[in-house]
Amino acid sequence: MTLLKAIFLGILQGATEFLPVSSSGHLFIAQRLLGLREPELAFDLLLHLGTLFAVLVFLRKEILEILGSLFRRERSFGGESWGRRELLLLVLSTIPTGVIGLAFHDSVETGLTVWGVGVRYLLLTSFLLMSNLRFRHKWDPERITVWEAVAIGILQGLAVFPGLSRSGSTITLALVLGIAPARGVKYSFLISLPAILGAAAVNVHKGVSVLPGFFPSAAGFLLSLLTGYICLLVVERLVTRGRFIRFAPYTFLLAILCFFLQWKG
Numbered sequence: 001m002t003l004l005k006a007i008f009l010g011i012l013q014g015a016t017e018f019l020p021v022s023s024s025g026h027l028f029i030a031q032r033l034l035g036l037r038e039p040e041l042a043f044d045l046l047l048h049l050g051t052l053f054a055v056l057v058f059l060r061k062e063i064l065e066i067l068g069s070l071f072r073r074e075r076s077f078g079g080e081s082w083g084r085r086e087l088l089l090l091v092l093s094t095i096p097t098g099v100i101g102l103a104f105h106d107s108v109e110t111g112l113t114v115w116g117v118g119v120r121y122l123l124l125t126s127f128l129l130m131s132n133l134r135f136r137h138k139w140d141p142e143r144i145t146v147w148e149a150v151a152i153g154i155l156q157g158l159a160v161f162p163g164l165s166r167s168g169s170t171i172t173l174a175l176v177l178g179i180a181p182a183r184g185v186k187y188s189f190l191i192s193l194p195a196i197l198g199a200a201a202v203n204v205h206k207g208v209s210v211l212p213g214f215f216p217s218a219a220g221f222l223l224s225l226l227t228g229y230i231c232l233l234v235v236e237r238l239v240t241r242g243r244f245i246r247f248a249p250y251t252f253l254l255a256i257l258c259f260f261l262q263w264k265g
Helices: 003-018 023-034 042-056 060-069 082-110 115-131 147-159 167-178 182-189 192-204 215-238 244-264
Strands: none
Touching: 003 023, 003 042, 003 215, 023 115, 023 192, 023 244, 042 060, 042 147, 042 182, 042 192, 042 215, 060 082, 082 147, 082 182, 082 192, 115 167, 115 244, 147 167, 167 182, 167 192, 167 215, 167 244, 182 192, 182 215, 215 244
């Protein structure tokens, strides 16, 4: 692991983890085009830790409110406190994500095809093209219902397949359900916290390798954190301005690239 490769992987992880372009899909294509190998497990976990910290910084107010609500006396768990209700929704979204992730974890690693990734990039493009649509009007667009939380969690779980972006799928679903753009963005990234931790925990059983060295490790971690935080701000800005659709041409080109690689053999 050279310093230059660590920098590249840190930026790649930070950008593709939160932009609606599928981080696993990018790694899959990079492996085919550049011969880039997946980083050693310890370094990969370090990069994910960087993006995890980026979300913690981005959602610091919401997370502190949720934690604070656990120490305040309330009449009921889901009644008065926004923080406690948000925690309940977080659990409801995480359950289907975890079930789907565990069920398909092995098949994702062994059954990947260039054609399949391309098809899923086309599906992601369709999601992004729908991001400016509103299929219903909510009386309170800031409120996420139980069934909406479960549906968003299911889509997050399906994003385990390369080519289906977690943020692209979950944010678009929130938008078409009539959830306020800023609310949908923050909820999507809030439920990414247990998803990132869960994915890391599942991969630990493979055995943790040795980190490449202080400077490559520090560079990878800091760049994944910094790039991730910048991309979180970019996504929030684009979604609230109704410009999430701008990623659709890029994901469509990735689909075409996959089909070309499949045809080329």
